Amino acid sequence: MVDNDSWDSLSEFTLAEILEMENKYKAIGDETLNEEFCNNLATRFSCSSNRLGKSTITWQQVQLFFQEKQMEVQTQQESSAMALKLFVDLSGEDSSKPLEVMQKRKGTVEDLKELSFEARSAKDYAWYDVETFLNYRVLCNGELEVRVRFAGFDKAEDEWVNVETAVRERSIPLEPSECGMVNIGDLVLCYLDREYYQLYCDAHVVDIQRQTHDDKGCTCVFVVCYDHDYSEENVSLERICRRPIT
Known part of the structure; x- marks a missing residue:
């Protein structure tokens, strides 16, 4: 178990050390959690001339850095996997048949069943039927956005919209x-x-x-x-x- 002092010592790493650990994690992944590996890296950091006048680095601090990196990567993977599943679920609906918007939306209920979703445009705060979902992206805050094409409009009017706040089942x-x-x-x-x-x-x-x-x-x-x-x-x-x- 890592003690509280080790948590506080994370700020002791230099930028060069952080970049080196980032690159090593990208190269060998979870192998960086090995105690011997962490100890060798901590010893090399501590003996470096760049650390003159600074405190020595312990292997626990190095291991903690890699543990945090592992958790960060796992969280990003889970978020991306959920986002992809939701995007596939949305795209899997039969939303391919375009209809004229506005007045023609007053057509029969059977006609409108072809369109399963509606999205809100950031340009006028109005809701439009979705013709198709084109792509998706996960923002740095974990929120999911999809790029939509509105029914009756061309690609020049495509928009990125927030799935949670601006996409819903058709009214x-x-x-x-x-x-x-x-x-x-x-x-x-x-x-x-x-x-x-x-x-x-x-x-x-x-x-x-x-x-x-x-x-x-x-x-x-x-x-x-x-x-x-x-x-x-x-x-x-x-x-x-x-x-x-x-």
């Missing part, structure tokens, strides 16, 4: 008979129709004015508050997509 349009599935407080994807742009944005339902109607048409009024700017608007059911039940 589901509602039939007139399904208005009862929407309740106050629900997160919904709402069609934002403005003079110069039309987007699908996250919103929360803050009020509902229920009306009597048949299965052919819903006349209920839903008051929503958009998450990106906190503006409120009265919308009809046809402008709302519900989030999948998980």
